[in-house]
Amino acid sequence: MSRIAQTFKELKKTGKKALIPYIMSGDPSLKATKKFITDLERAGADIIELGVPFSDPLADGPTIQGAHERALQNGITLKKVLHLVKEIRKTTQIPLILMTYYNPVFKFGVDAFVRKAVESGVDGVIVPDLIPDEADELIDSARRHNLDTIFLLAPTSTPDRIKKVARASTGFIYYVSITGITGGKLSVSRPMKETLRLIKKRSKKPVAVGFGISKPDEAATIAGLADGVVVGSAIVKLISQGKSIDKFVKSLRKAI
Amino acid sequence: MKKELENLPDKKGHFGQYGGRFVPETLMPALIELEKAYKKYREDKEFLTKLALLQKDYIGRPTPLYHAQQLSEQLGGAKIYLKREDLCHTGAHKINNALAQALLAKKMGKRRIIAETGAGQHGVATATGAALAGLECEIYMGSEDIRRQALNVFRMRLLGAKVTEVNIGSRTLKDAINEALRDWTTNVQNTHYVLGTAFGPHPYPAMVRDFQSVIGKEARQQILKKEGKLPDCLIACVGGGSNSIGLFYAFLKDKIKMIGVEAGGHGIASGEHAARFAGGSLGVFQGCKSYLLQNDDGNVLGTHSVSAGLDYASVGPEHCYLRDMKKIEYTYATDDEALKAFELLSRTEGIIPALESAHAIAEGVKRASVMNKKSVLIINLSGRGDKDVQEVARIKGINL
Numbered sequence: 106m107s108r109i110a111q112t113f114k115e116l117k118k119t120g121k122k123a124l125i126p127y128i129m130s131g132d133p134s135l136k137a138t139k140k141f142i143t144d145l146e147r148a149g150a151d152i153i154e155l156g157v158p159f160s161d162p163l164a165d166g167p168t169i170q171g172a173h174e175r176a177l178q179n180g181i182t183l184k185k186v187l188h189l190v191k192e193i194r195k196t197t198q199i200p201l202i203l204m205t206y207y208n209p210v211f212k213f214g215v216d217a218f219v220r221k222a223v224e225s226g227v228d229g230v231i232v233p234d235l236i237p238d239e240a241d242e243l244i245d246s247a248r249r250h251n252l253d254t255i256f257l258l259a260p261t262s263t264p265d266r267i268k269k270v271a272r273a274s275t276g277f278i279y280y281v282s283i284t285g286i287t288g289g290k291l292s293v294s295r296p297m298k299e300t301l302r303l304i305k306k307r308s309k310k311p312v313a314v315g316f317g318i319s320k321p322d323e324a325a326t327i328a329g330l331a332d333g334v335v336v337g338s339a340i341v342k343l344i345s346q347g348k349s350i351d352k353f354v355k356s357l358r359k360a361i
Numbered sequence: 362m363k364k365e366l367e368n369l370p371d372k373k374g375h376f377g378q379y380g381g382r383f384v385p386e387t388l389m390p391a392l393i394e395l396e397k398a399y400k401k402y403r404e405d406k407e408f409l410t411k412l413a414l415l416q417k418d419y420i421g422r423p424t425p426l427y428h429a430q431q432l433s434e435q436l437g438g439a440k441i442y443l444k445r446e447d448l449c450h451t452g453a454h455k456i457n458n459a460l461a462q463a464l465l466a467k468k469m470g471k472r473r474i475i476a477e478t479g480a481g482q483h484g485v486a487t488a489t490g491a492a493l494a495g496l497e498c499e500i501y502m503g504s505e506d507i508r509r510q511a512l513n514v515f516r517m518r519l520l521g522a523k524v525t526e527v528n529i530g531s532r533t534l535k536d537a538i539n540e541a542l543r544d545w546t547t548n549v550q551n552t553h554y555v556l557g558t559a560f561g562p563h564p565y566p567a568m569v570r571d572f573q574s575v576i577g578k579e580a581r582q583q584i585l586k587k588e589g590k591l592p593d594c595l596i597a598c599v600g601g602g603s604n605s606i607g608l609f610y611a612f613l614k615d616k617i618k619m620i621g622v623e624a625g626g627h628g629i630a631s632g633e634h635a636a637r638f639a640g641g642s643l644g645v646f647q648g649c650k651s652y653l654l655q656n657d658d659g660n661v662l663g664t665h666s667v668s669a670g671l672d673y674a675s676v677g678p679e680h681c682y683l684r685d686m687k688k689i690e691y692t693y694a695t696d697d698e699a700l701k702a703f704e705l706l707s708r709t710e711g712i713i714p715a716l717e718s719a720h721a722i723a724e725g726v727k728r729a730s731v732m733n734k735k736s737v738l739i740i741n742l743s744g745r746g747d748k749d750v751q752e753v754a755r756i757k758g759i760n761l
């Protein structure tokens with residue numbers, strides 16, 4: 106069982122939900138990212154999503170776009186992020202997921218990327234602009250090397266898409282809570298509850314919900330509906346303002 | 362038509378190894394809905410009759426195939442014909458696609474259309490389609506392009522569209538597409554994205570090609586009537602690739618030389634260009650797999666061209682496939698060559714071409730002069746140059 110699946114299993118035993126923060130690698134520096142990971146773990150994160158910067162992050166809103174831009178200005182590349190993970194693995198075993206757009210992976214070579222990622226200690230990968238229909242190469246390689254592939258579902262997803270995405274996902278299924286981009290405004294709507302119910306009916310895999318969750322009370326609501334809560338923009342914003350993330354992450358932990 | 366060229370793309374939108382759908386999952390239902398609607402209405406008599414009528418009475422089709430006698434004589438080679446897409450309503454071929462997509466959006470029950478624009482031509486065309494179809498319209502445009510194409514910005518606003526400035530990344534076409542895709546991802550339930558070129562996720566490359574293929578269908582009939590034979594060579598500029606595939610598509614089964622001209626900017630060695638075939642490599646960008654100007658880490662490079670409409674880092678997937686099949690040849694014209702052609706056509710024929718089209722003219726000049734007098738060359742004059750006059754004056758150091 107993968108480290109991610111294991112984490113969800115253990116949380117379930119104690120009736121807890123996974124807290125999954127997202128930060129951008131190299132924003133404001135790789136050294137800072139290393140420290141954030143330690144801080145996040147200590148504050149109660151169960152799994153961490155590490156962003157890989159890309160020149161054209163079309164699924165992201167202004168806050169995370171800014172993080173992409175800053176990280177690129179710092180010279181951060183997919184190779185450097187993989188190296189960072191290798192370093193981090195000397196001190197922590199917390200599950201790590203790379204969130205990267207497809208082209209950096211494609212340019213790296215899909216199979217080469219998967220091998221290198223696993224060797225560095227990456228547990229899973231989320232590619233927001235890759236749908237299962239185009240992911241044969243990534244899925245094949247990831248299955249061979251035991252890397253989790255987490256695909257996304259959205260409020261617009263039809264039963265057909267839910268079936269396809271649920272089947273292709275390992276570790277967990279990522280439900281995008283809003284029809285929109287990261288940092289949008291959350292609304293816990295009927296379609297969301299309905300889609301979550303459909304996903305749960307289709308698949309026994311854990312479901313984490315992300316996009317637009319920025320406050321402890323929102324996290325609490327989502328935790329009542331899913332197995333995990335992803336918080337990105339709100340943390341990235343604090344980092345961009347040079348503020349501490351400790352208190353905020355602890356308040357999220359307490360809420361869910 | 363040869364089998365391997367005929368049935369493309371495949372079900373998943375692939376042209377060989379190119380194309381496909383690389384988008385956030387949120388958009389998948391919309392793409393599937395669009396594909397279904399497109400398949401339905403391209404065979405719907407009422408829709409086609411309405412489109413044909415508007416092509417004739419509103420766009421002004423068929424556009425003339427004009428024998429550029431002075432230019433041909435001056436060059437002393439091939440007989441040059443210009444396919445006059447510059448005479449379309451709104452001044453470029455872009456309206457062929459934008460109007461058809463606006464009608465389709467209406468049929469699909471959308472109340473709002475959005476689009477990206479570089480040169481402003483597609484933005485104007487979409488705003489026009491929206492006005493005609495009674496749809497709300499928002500156009501995304503990079504701030505660098507807004508500066509270069511101020512006239513078109515005002516035209517869009519006159520037509521009732523909201524023009525939204527995109528102030529991130531390189532502030533040109535690719536960033537406008539990112540913003541349009543973000544808008545679509547957020548408002549997909551009531552909004553249709555009118556993509557302006559034969560690019561992006563399936564079904565756009567095929568749908569835009571089909572809406573533009575009227576150019577080649579007309580040109581084929583017109584040249585057969587005028588010359589009693591097919592042309593020897595076709596030339597068109599290639600931004601995303603819609604005016605070029607629009608001209609070439611009806612000739613794919615014929616043995617004709619076809620040349621696509623990309624933006625050479627300041628030359629390939631300078632790194633400041635938009636020649637994806639000469640300077641790019643296989644990548645995945647804004648919805649499809651294609652040639653892409655990118656660095657070793659897979660980040661998209663900045664591009665440069667004097668013409669905003671060719672200033673783009675990737676190219677339509679079908680072009681990659683047709684290049685592999687050796688059906689189409691690709692080359693580039695530099696800024697300087699395009700500017701020279703811009704002036705040449707203005708003086709010899711009294712036609713001011715769009716700077717995009719001037720790239721095709723530049724290549725046409727080179728080719729025509731080494732072809733014999735019996736041979737026939739068609740250049741796609743994709744748009745008129747009014748929008749570029751101010752920018753050309755600025756480049757020449759003239760204060761208007």
Ligand SMILES: Cc1ncc(COP(=O)(O)O)c(C=O)c1O
Nearest residue numbers: 600601602603604670717743744
């Ligand atoms: C007049 C004109 N020609 C050509 C182009 C390039 O686009 P495409 O390659 O899709 O024809 C543009 C794009 O804005 C344009 O305005």
